[in-house]
Amino acid sequence: MNEIKTVDTRGLxxxxxxxxxxxxxxxxxxxxxxxxxxxxxARENVSRLAKNAGWAVTMEEQPEGSCRIVLKK
Amino acid sequence: xKFITKGAFISSISRFLTSRWGPxxxxxxVGVLAPVLxxxxxxxxxxxxxxxxxxxxxxxxxxHRAGVVQxxxxxxxxxxxxxxIAALLFREFKPRTGSAPLVRFLLGMFATFGALxxxxxxxxxxxRLAGGDWNAIFGILGLIAGIGLGIAFLRSGxxxxxxxxxxxxxxxxxxxxxxxxxxxLIVAPQFGRDAGxxxxxxxFFSTTGPGSQHAPLLIAxxxxxxxxxxxxxxxxxxxxxxxxxxxxxxxxxxYGVLALLVAAxxxxxxxxxxxxxxxxxxxxHTDGWWNFGGMVLAGLAFTLAGGxxxxxxxxxxxxxxxxxxxxxxxxxxxxFAHSYSTxxxxxxxxxxxxxxxxxxxIVCVVLGFTMRESKG
Numbered sequence: 042m043n044e045i046k047t048v049d050t051r052g053l054x055x056x057x058x059x060x061x062x063x064x065x066x067x068x069x070x071x072x073x074x075x076x077x078x079x080x081x082x083a084r085e086n087v088s089r090l091a092k093n094a095g096w097a098v099t100m101e102e103q104p105e106g107s108c109r110i111v112l113k114k
Numbered sequence: 115x116k117f118i119t120k121g122a123f124i125s126s127i128s129r130f131l132t133s134r135w136g137p138x139x140x141x142x143x144v145g146v147l148a149p150v151l152x153x154x155x156x157x158x159x160x161x162x163x164x165x166x167x168x169x170x171x172x173x174x175x176x177x178h179r180a181g182v183v184q185x186x187x188x189x190x191x192x193x194x195x196x197x198x199i200a201a202l203l204f205r206e207f208k209p210r211t212g213s214a215p216l217v218r219f220l221l222g223m224f225a226t227f228g229a230l231x232x233x234x235x236x237x238x239x240x241x242r243l244a245g246g247d248w249n250a251i252f253g254i255l256g257l258i259a260g261i262g263l264g265i266a267f268l269r270s271g272x273x274x275x276x277x278x279x280x281x282x283x284x285x286x287x288x289x290x291x292x293x294x295x296x297x298x299l300i301v302a303p304q305f306g307r308d309a310g311x312x313x314x315x316x317x318f319f320s321t322t323g324p325g326s327q328h329a330p331l332l333i334a335x336x337x338x339x340x341x342x343x344x345x346x347x348x349x350x351x352x353x354x355x356x357x358x359x360x361x362x363x364x365x366x367x368x369y370g371v372l373a374l375l376v377a378a379x380x381x382x383x384x385x386x387x388x389x390x391x392x393x394x395x396x397x398x399h400t401d402g403w404w405n406f407g408g409m410v411l412a413g414l415a416f417t418l419a420g421g422x423x424x425x426x427x428x429x430x431x432x433x434x435x436x437x438x439x440x441x442x443x444x445x446x447x448x449x450f451a452h453s454y455s456t457x458x459x460x461x462x463x464x465x466x467x468x469x470x471x472x473x474x475x476i477v478c479v480v481l482g483f484t485m486r487e488s489k490g
Binding site: 059 | 354419
């Protein structure tokens with residue numbers, strides 16, 4: 042029902058995962074955002090960026106080795 | 115119980131290195147050990163230079179015949195293997211490929227053309243500055259300008275597209291190449307000599323010039339592995355440092371580079387290796403314009419490829435075959451740079467150096483405008 046916007050950064054090189062997340066949270070302002078990452082670097086960069094922008098960050102490991110990061114504000 | 119303690123110890127190291135302190139610690143380690151490697155035999159202000167060392171490897175393999183820059187540098191081997199060890203230990207060894215590999219090969223070549231006009235990669239640019247070589251200021255300004263241009267392309271939608279998970283064997287190719295290089299370094303096979311008494315290869319080692327200057331093999335290898343391990347965990351990147359500070363207002367990596375600069379400066383002073391000035395700097399020339407121009411190209415190519423040459427080696431150690439191909443592109447590019455006189459020497463830019471920079475800029479700008487993620 043409530044649509045959650047997804048940013049799929051899997052397979053992208055630096056700095057695109059963090060850059061795409063930054064663009065999305067600037068556009069969204071508040072609400073819920075889901076970011077898919079598949080490297081440790083992207084996971085750290087995305088969560089650091091979101092925390093610094095005041096978003097709450099929760100991470101869910103996915104079975105195929107990627108990670109779903111849920112951002113809320 | 116013992117297992118839990120060991121696991122907790124390892125994960126606490128990992129947490130520390132992935133925190134904001136990780137790049138700072140890595141920067142300090144590089145900043146201290148690079149001048150120490152110079153003291154132990156490496157060329158001046160070249161304790162670690164990824165481009166120069168790949169160029170020496172290209173020469174040792176006979177890809178160019180510039181007799182003064184031929185040696186298989188153990189530091190490069192160590193960077194990949196150290197990152198591999200860290201990636202295996204922390205479950206980050208993820209073989210992957212498919213993100214425009216051929217374009218990455220080209221970017222590796224052109225980044226090397228640019229860096230060899232300046233005479234150093236970003237790592238050496240910072241190390242040269244910390245040794246008092248003021249010519250490096252032009253190189254670093256060029257690097258920042260090149261990164262800035264790369265950021266403009268990233269903002270306009272530039273992307274090399276997505277990599278995909280690949281079979282395990284793909285991720286082991288670069289580590290296997292590095293082990294092969296190590297064997298070639300130790301065995302140094304010789305097929306004989308020509309009529310003039312010169313070695314005919316297949317492996318060439320300089321007897322004079324920078325290629326003949328090197329720290330003891332085992333020490334250089336261990337330093338390389340140590341740095342590779344730390345950098346894989348801390349995500350240390352000398353190009354990402356500037357890029358993230360400008361693009362994302364994130365200075366985590368920038369503090370790592372600043373730590374490197376300060377640590378290298380202090381170590382150079384202690385070891386008597388700080389010699390401020392423009393003239394007579396080791397393996398450097400004083401042409402400010404081309405020191406700048408070469409690094410604009412290098413900075414742009416590294417940014418378009420997602421990271422500095424060291425970072426490409428660390429990613430290759432994690433199983434990223436696209437970064438591996440970037441590294442191969444660097445080695446091949448170094449072969450061309452010396453065969454076609456585009457690399458500089460202490461006397462100044464090579465005959466075709468400026469031409470190579472202009473061609474490289476055209477190629478990189480065309481890629482910057484045209485590479486977009488293909489949908490569907």
